[in-house]
Amino acid sequence: VFAELQISVDGRPYRLWVTEFLSRRVDRNNDGQLTATEVGLIPERLLLQTSAADPVEAVRMSGGQSASSAEPEPQVSCEDFASWFANELLQSFNIIAGAVQASDAVRLAALIDADQNGSVSEAELQTARHSLRFRDLDDDQTFTAAELMPFRDPRNQQAAVVPDVANLPFVQLSDDDSIRRAADQIVKRYGKDGAVSRTVLRLSESEPSQESMTSNDLIEFLRNPDHHLHLHVQLADAANASDVEIEIAPHARTFCSAESERRGRLKLSIDDMPIDLRARGGSQGARTMMVNFLLQRMATFDSDKSGYLSEDEFPALQQAMSEQLQIAADFGTVDINGDEMLLRDEVSRFIERDMIATQSQIEVSVRQDGKTLFKILDANRDRRLSPRELNEGFQQLAEYDRNDDHNISESELGTAYALQIGLGQTATLRIDSMSSMNRMAEQTDAVLPGIEGLAGPEWFRRMDRNQDRDVSWREFPGTRTLFDQLDTNHDQLISADEAEQLQGPRP
Incomplete structure (x- = not known):
């Protein structure tokens, strides 16, 4: 299923919203004009995405001035700069796997699907003990979630875990490399003799009537696919004001449906697989929380109680910003006016600029819900798979084989997904949300009866x-x-x- 995603913030295209926000924040004298010095206050990781070599060239290019212009200190209006800057920024889109309980995060099907056809047969389940033998780290003939997820530290089994993004059934088509990978995966999973049937792609009647596509044909198609879904995610900087709208193409209405639960949430159904879609706004609250937190820390670092931080007092705040924002800020960068006194307003503006740079990228958090192969096979709920549960497991799965092909796919299991779409978050905020999952985590992976x-x-x-x-x-x-x-x-x-x-x- 191909979906087109359109994102806006407070009614503005999201990249334009970001650049307009930054333009206002770096306009130190509030005259509506930006100099190269002011543009230089924008986080470097965003300026590096532009075609300008330095802030001076960025001002000239955004203002339509030639490099040979005699003006020693070129200026550009905030509006013109924001418009140019928005077109220069990359269409950043980040898929993140949401934290789940260990038994939910195990992608068992991917580990035992020997022929890589996207489903598990009875024969593959019968040979699962052999397929998984090197994952039995304690050699007890059973397989716990910690063993089936080798990147997880077995010493910290109480933590919620994050599945591998590569194992999630969502792919972003943003550049040539991602399109090529997607085409190869589609042909490998659904194709035959190096080509994939048109019926698999479920194209509209208006598309060219070729019966099948090779990998090269598919690459060209994926550059401008025939979308089944058109999603407009209307984010709001304020909390509880975001919304999401969907348009389903006529030829997709037989296998796609949507129901609005409440503002900002949709319940999708694709081939009977439920997907809970949520627009996550409220980025203003996240910025305010981080600013207030670091300003409180700043007050404790002001050892002489002068109301500002000197360069000698700055290292403590520098460490706190590194931990919370994952940036290495030096004193001169934060001290905008260069008076060697770091005031609260300067710190506040610096934090806001950096967090807006993080929010310039769209973040899609994907969490798997519903039934999983691991949980269904774990008949006695001891959070591990025993030899008997693997040997007799297909009897447990038979009721889910809706098409009677003796193969079980995730869609047949009733697997569900929850997608949360919003502006980028700092790693600290994301870890905080995972910590809340940790508090709800099961106590251990395996429950031994004694x-x-x-x-x-x-x-x-x-x-x-x-x-x-x-x-x-x-x-x-x-x-x-x-x-x-x-x-x-x-x-x-x-x-x-x-x-x-x-x-x-x-x-």
């Missing part, structure tokens, strides 16, 4: 070293003949019921 919590005779419970309620051949201390005698259904596992049926002397 010997007392296991069924079966005592010898069986003591042999079950990994406490998965089965005894494997590796755990069994007796002979193979005796193991096979106890394993009456020959599934290579002795269950509590089979142990209870043992007659005669107990081992």
Whole structure:
């Protein structure tokens, strides 16, 4: 499904809103004109996105002046500069995986999908123990979320986790590289003999009637795709005032639908997969909170209580800004008027300018909700997968096989996604939101019942070293003949019921 995303802030195209905000903030004398010195106050990471070599050239280019102009200190109106600057900025778009519980973040299908066809077959599930064998870090024959997510620190299992963005089913088409990668992925997953059928792309009747597309054909198509959805996200700088509108193309209404829940939220359904879409505004509140926090810290750093920070007192504030804003600011950059006295207004303006630079990029946070393969297979809810749960898992999945092809895809599982679209956030604010997830996190990845919590005779419970309620051949201390005698259904596992049926002397 192809979606076109249009974003505005307070009724202005979002890049123009950003540049107009910055133009007002760097206009120190409020005369409506910008000099090269004032333009130089804009965060460098934004100026580097322009074709201008330095602030002087930026002023000349935005004001339509030639490089040979005799004017020693060129100026440009705030309006002209903002318009030019908005066209120069990159169309920055960042997809971020939202923090979820560990068992929700495990993309088990991607780990055991041997043929990479986007679904899991019974055969792939039967061989999952072999496919995952190198992830059993503690060699206990079970697989916890910590083991299936190798980038997660097992010593910090109480934390919420962030899935790999590459595993999310959302792709941004913003440049040649991303378009080429998307084309290759589509052909690999949905194509045959190096081409993909037109029906897979679900094009409108107005599109060229070629039956299939090669990877090169698809690249050209993706440069200007036939969009199924047109989304207009109307962000507001103030809180609780954002909105989102959607237009569904006529040829997409058979598999796409949308319902407005309340202002700023939409409930999408794409091929029966629910997607909760939310417009996240309120960036003004985030800026105000950060400014107030750092100004409070500034007061504690003012050791002589002079009402300003000297260069000797600045390092403490410099460290605080580095931690909160992830920037390395020097004293001269923050001290706008160069009087060697850092006032609250100068600090406030510097923080606002830097946070607006961060907000110049659009951020889409994607969180997976609903059922996952890991959670469905985890029949006893101990937050790990045992050999029996993998061996018999397809019986659990059969009810989700809606097309009876004996393959289970994520859409059949009832997987849902929540998308939050807003202006960029500092890493600190994003970490804070993850910390709130941490407070709701499950206590550990695996929940062991203890010997007392296991069924079966005592010898069986003591042999079950990994406490998965089965005894494997590796755990069994007796002979193979005796193991096979106890394993009456020959599934290579002795269950509590089979142990209870043992007659005669107990081992």
